[in-house]
Amino acid sequence: MRKFIRVSLVTLLLGFSIVFGKTLLDLAPLPTTLSVTTSPIRKLQVLDRHAIPLIMTYQNDWNIYDYVPLHEIPELLQRIFLLAEDKRFYEHGGPDWRARWHALFQNILALRIVRGASTITEQTVRMLYLRPRTFWSHWLQGIEASRLERHFSKADILEFYLNQVPYANQRRGVVQAARYYFDRDLDTLNLKEMIALAVLIRAPSRLDLRRNKTEIEAPIVRLAQRLFELNLISNTDYQEILTTPLSLREASLPIQATHFVNYIYTSHAASPLPHLGRLYTTLDAKLQSFVQLILNQRIQELQNQNVSHGAVLVVDHQTNEVLAWVNSGRPSPEISGSQIDAVTIPRQPGSALKPFLYALALEKGWTAATLIDDAPLAEAVGVGLHDYRNYSRSYYGSLRLRDVLGNSLNIPAIRTIQFVSAQSFLQRLHQLGISSLTARSDYYGDGLALGNGGVTLLELVQAYTVLAYQGLFRPLKVLRNTSPTKAISVFTPEIASIIADILSDSDARRLEFGRGTLLRFPIQTAVKTGTSTDYRDAWAVGFNHHYTVGVWLGNLDQQPMSQVSGATGSALILRAIFAELNRYEETQPLFLSHKLVKVNICRTTGQLATPTCPSKLEWFIPGSQPVSSDQPELTPVKPLKKAFYLKQPTPDLQLAMDPRIPDEYEAFALMLSDTSLKVNSIEWVVDDEVIGTTVADTRQLLWPIKRGQHLAQAKVWTINAPEPMTTPTVRFYVK
Known part of the structure; x- marks a missing residue:
């Protein structure tokens, strides 16, 4: 008998030593802080210039961006969680042994696990150290919970728990859950919504309100009844919980800036992470919302004119x-x-x-008074000829640069x-x-x-x-x-x-x-x-x-x-x-350089004003202002390599006859380049045959077009010249 007792004691001591040693090996190190601000950031939170969130992200390991201190969490919500999860939270030292023995007794009677007994502190440990949910893990959590409470206050632990407790769809903490299910801040939750948040953490996936709202009603009523029995809520509150259904709302950001945020993520992907993973942008959320409203309304007004999309960019060019x-x-x-x-x-x-x-x-x-010719213009584009036109299809002759830009x-x-x-x-x-x-x-x-x-x-x-x-x-x-x-x-x-x-x-x-x-x-x-x-x-x-x-x-x-x-x-x-x-801005003019010179000019010539012409004031860069009132020549736009050349047709031009017009009425204008030389007459030659002659300033001739390949040139007789000047021959085609 003594030998049996001795062996048993040795075995017990050995088993205790093994358990003690394994416990020491498996215990996780005590965290130095319950703050999550130093945790790895998987995705940045992008904010506007006034710290308003521009995007919701739930891809990080911890709730970093929606963390609130305990004193900002409604006291009633705290009491509901304590009653639902750990009613002796302020009495125990980590694990609640009384609740553990009671849960063990109930599970033995039911021959299955019907109740857990993890305290809020133990659940906090479970969040800090992810382990399989086994008896051994539960044993370690009890010890670690005791150690946690010796190093951190009850308030610190409860604050961490309420901010990090997991919900469905990667949400953590009561703030994210309240916004996910009800699109509310904590201080606007009604009593039933508070109770729902406390019940949901028991089985976040199974009780997910987005999947089914009926299964959670029974546990909500049971918890409400306990609150009523403890005089934490009134009979009116209790009856309202029984009769009022939960109303779910889709969470929405206060501002729509998805494309801007995507641009931030792509253009600044290699940037070092900012403090706490928050990226403060230059965007103004209030202005963004206003512009969004204006743009959407305008596109709605233009829908009948087939306008579907639009974009606006607003920049403060003082700060860029x-x-x-x-x-x-x-x-x-x-x-x-x-x-x-x-x-x-x-x-x-x-x-x-x-x-x-x-x-x-x-x-x-050039200057703002430089004259530019606004007259019909055709230029070669590839093997074709493009006629340039103004938007209104009107031509105004010679105009000052100010007018041609102003009128586009x-x-x-x-x-x-x-x-x-x-x-x-x-x-x-x-x-x-x-x-x-x-x-x-x-x-x-x-x-x-x-x-x-x-x-x-x-x-x-x-x-x-x-x-x-x-x-x-x-x-x-x-x-x-x-x-x-x-x-x-x-x-x-x-x-x-x-x-x-x-x-x-x-x-x-x-x-x-x-x-x-x-x-x-x-x-x-x-x-x-x-x-x-x-x-x-x-x-x-x-x-x-x-x-x-x-x-x-x-x-x-x-x-x-x-x-x-x-x-x-x-x-x-x-x-x-x-x-x-401009609503809140002091009125100011545009910047105007003090170096500019103001000169009174003639509207029609761009030169110094005279008593006989309409005048206006114009700005000039010093040294570029006009010095006389003489009529200027139009500003040349392209230096000519040759004195004369055919402006039309251009080399290898391809023309097509219009089937809608009788062939005998179709014609094409042969045109000579502009020149400052005095012209007496022009002979127009197509395929080595003179097809017509024009005099003086008539620089074009209509030629009845014919299908095939053709060669064109012009012989120009200038005043007092014994021989004509001949333009280079141009090959062109008519189909």
């Missing part, structure tokens, strides 16, 4: 911070094109690039790009931050002046901030507190001032737009519109002393709109946004 980044509608897999960010998609800008073209012309010696005339723009060269213009657009124009200049040709290459709204607004900010280029900022970048001068302050002054001059746009249109703002604002071919894109860009705003309307599937231009479609949005921006 993006304040609003808006796409129409709400991104959804069910809505075609809604997941495309129209702010970053290249589209044809139409006339919106013209201010930069004329700024380059000013740099190369196409033919003078072509003459201007021929003066500065397409290559120089493309290089300058690249310096302005427009990187979507990736082809060579000969690919775009003169059509670059009219916007035949795609640019993004982001790039276009970036470029306009250069004009708005004294000709200086600075990259747009989307993150707060980023290091300042060095400004690069693209245009002089004087050139930027003149272009801005023209774009804000309602008199300069009177020919095509009138003086009293949507483009005339109550506060001085430079405005430019653009419309691409077949009304596929409608743009409006503007800036005042403080802000630059860009608007685009169109269809992301490239379908044309119905007669919606920048001036009729986008300008109203631009006007409404500036009205809001």
Whole structure:
């Protein structure tokens, strides 16, 4: 007997030693803090400039972004959780042995596990140290809970628990659960919703309200009855719980900025993680919501004109911070094109690039008073001939640069790009931050002046901030507190001032737009519109002393709109946004360089004013102002390598006869290049045969066209010349 007792004691001692040793080995180290601020960040939380969340993320291991201190959690909600999960929380030292023995007795009677006895402290340990749910894990959790309570206060443990307890769909803590199920903050929850949050943690997946609301009703009623018996709620409260159904609501962000957030994630993916995983952006949530409303309303108004999409970008060009980044509608897999960010998609800008073209012309010696010819113009495009037209199909003769830019005339723009060269213009657009124009200049040709290459709204607004900010280029900022970048001068302050002054001059746009249109703002604002071919894109860009705003309307599937231009479609949005921006701003004019010289000029000649001509005041860069009142020649746009050449036909031109017109009535105009020489007469030669003669200043002749290959040239007789000058022979085709 003694031997049996001795063996038993040794066995017991050995078993105790093994359990004791394994316990020491398996116990997790005590955490130094219950703070989760140093935990790994899987996905950043993106905030606006005032710390308003722009996106919800639940991909991190812990609830970092919706953590609230214990004193901000309603006291009644705390009591409900304590009653439901650990009614002796403030009495035990970690594990509740009384509850454990009671649960063990109930489980033995039922021959299955019907009740657990984990305290809130033990559940906290279970969250801190993930283990399989076994008896051994439960044993370790009890010891670790005791250690946890010796190092942390009850308030610290309860605060951690209420902020990190897991719910369905990756939500953690009562704040995220309240928003997920009821779209409420904690202080707006009703009593039944509070009880539901306490019941849900028992089986987050099985009791998920998004799947089934009926299964949770019975445990809610049982917990409510206990609350009533303990006088924690009134009979009225109890009856209301019994009769009022749970009302679920979809959680929603206070602001829609999905595309902006995606841009942040992609463009700043390699940036070092900020403090606590929070990324503060430059966006203004209030302004974002206002612009969203304006854009959506305008597109709704234009639906009958086949307008489906739009985008707006608002920038504070004093700081170069993006304040609003808006796409129409709400991104959804069910809505075609809604997941495309129209702010970053290249589209044809139409006339919106013209201010930069004329700024380059000013740099190369032109002035706002330079005369440019607005007359019918046809230029070779490949083996074809393109007739350039103004938007209104009107021609105004010789006009000053101020008027051709203000009225956004196409033919003078072509003459201007021929003066500065397409290559120089493309290089300058690249310096302005427009990187979507990736082809060579000969690919775009003169059509670059009219916007035949795609640019993004982001790039276009970036470029306009250069004009708005004294000709200086600075990259747009989307993150707060980023290091300042060095400004690069693209245009002089004087050139930027003149272009801005023209774009804000309602008199300069009177020919095509009138003086009293949507483009005339109550506060001085430079405005430019653009419309691409077949009304596929409608743009409006503007800036005042403080802000630059860009608007685009169109269809992301490239379908044309119905007669919606920048001036009729986008300008109203631009006007409404500036009205809001100016609401709390002190009125100020646009920047005007003090170096500019003001001169009274003649409206028709651009030279010094005389008593016999209508006059106006014009700004000039010092040294470029007119010094006489003599009528000038029109500014040449392209130096001629030869004294004479055929302007039409162009080499290898291909013409097609129109089947709708009788052949005998079809004709093509042979045209001679402009020249300053005095011409006496011109002999027009086709296929070595003189087909006609014109005299003096008649530089063209109608030729009845015939199918086949032809050769054309002209013999030009100048005054007092013994022999004619002959143009190079041009081969062309008629099909």
